[in-house]
Amino acid sequence: MSGIPDLAAVEAMDATDPLRAMRDRFILPEGVIYLDGNSLGAASHAVFGELQQAATQEWARDLIRAWNTAGWFEMPIELGDQLGRLIGAAAGQTVVCDTTSTNIYKVLHAAMEMRPGRSAIVAEGDSFPTDLYIAEGVASTRDGVLLRLAGVDAPTIEELIDENVAVVLVNHVNYKSGELRDMAALTRRAHAAGALIVWDLCHTAGALPVELDQANADFAVGCTYKYLNGGPGAPAFIYAAQRHHGDISQPLSGWW
Incomplete structure (x- = not known):
């Protein structure tokens, strides 16, 4: 055809x-x-x-x-475990909570704390706006931390990943072009440089197969009002690989 x-x-x-x-x-x-x-x-x-x-x-x-x-x-955890089946995450790693922006803020700060001495966050220059706003905000609150952008500071995101990078923030699908990233390959590239990686699943969760555990991802965030049909105001979700649970520092500590 x-x-x-x-x-x-x-x-x-x-x-x-x-x-x-x-x-x-x-x-x-x-x-x-x-x-x-x-x-x-x-x-x-x-x-x-x-x-x-x-x-x-x-x-x-x-x-x-x-x-x-x-x-x-118990609902945030129970719903997180149910949602986890759609994103390739075993139980106990996904929680439904907050907004996508808030969750990106939390995981970027947590990742920076887990990689002391590293001074760069890598993201896409044509990323979804909220990802860039939060990444810029996190970098501005940490002395000496720079935000490197693919398409601005180098042609590709892979070229920006080196031993100074603490965390890579990337969309599983580019919301403008529809390009689908190879999650496993880019995760391996980040890990080879000693960096952590955060996957934004807002435009794939509920629409395409996602295998976070299989890809050895570190963190992921996403929303539930798009392809998961949660409705306006529906909470977002956050994923943290089990292997990191003992090392994560929550930057927004509180009673709930």
């Missing part, structure tokens, strides 16, 4: 799509072809019953008891 297929060809492909039945689980206006799930996933029919129960039973009826009766205390 070459060029843009006509409507008949598209309908024929849709009729044989093994995921076609999933369409009926979601609510979309009649006649709308929605191609913006990369920004906000569609609402499912099932979600409204869950919202109603959380509001009228767990919150309104159980009040503070709902932390225990509804499992709110």
Whole structure:
């Protein structure tokens, strides 16, 4: 097939799509072809019953008891373990919490602490804006730390990774071009230089296969309102490889 297929060809492909039945689980206006799930996933029919129960039973009826009766205390970890199955992470490494920006801040600071004496963060010059904002902010709060950008300071991200780099922050998929990074290969390149790596999964979690453990990734972050259809305001998630749990210093310590 070459060029843009006509409507008949598209309908024929849709009729044989093994995921076609999933369409009926979601609510979309009649006649709308929605191609913006990369920004906000569609609402499912099932979600409204869950919202109603959380509001009228767990919150309104159980009040503070709902932390225990509804499992709110354990929910970030339990949801993290469920989500972990979609990103190739064994249980106990993923937590649903905060926002993508906050989680990037936490893992970059943690990675810098784990690599004392190193003075560089590497990221992509055409990265998703929030990644760059947070990376710039983290670098500005640490004396002598520089942010190196692929496409600005060197043509490729691999060329920027050396013995001075503490951490590499990279998107699994480039949100502009759709380029899919080889997670295992780039992780090996970072580790060969002694650096840690953080993968931003916002544009792959729920859409493409992800294998964090298999790739030997160090950290990952992502959101749940795009391809995971969590809805506006849905929390993000954070992954930290089990082997690092004894060495991580939480930069935003608090009661919760």
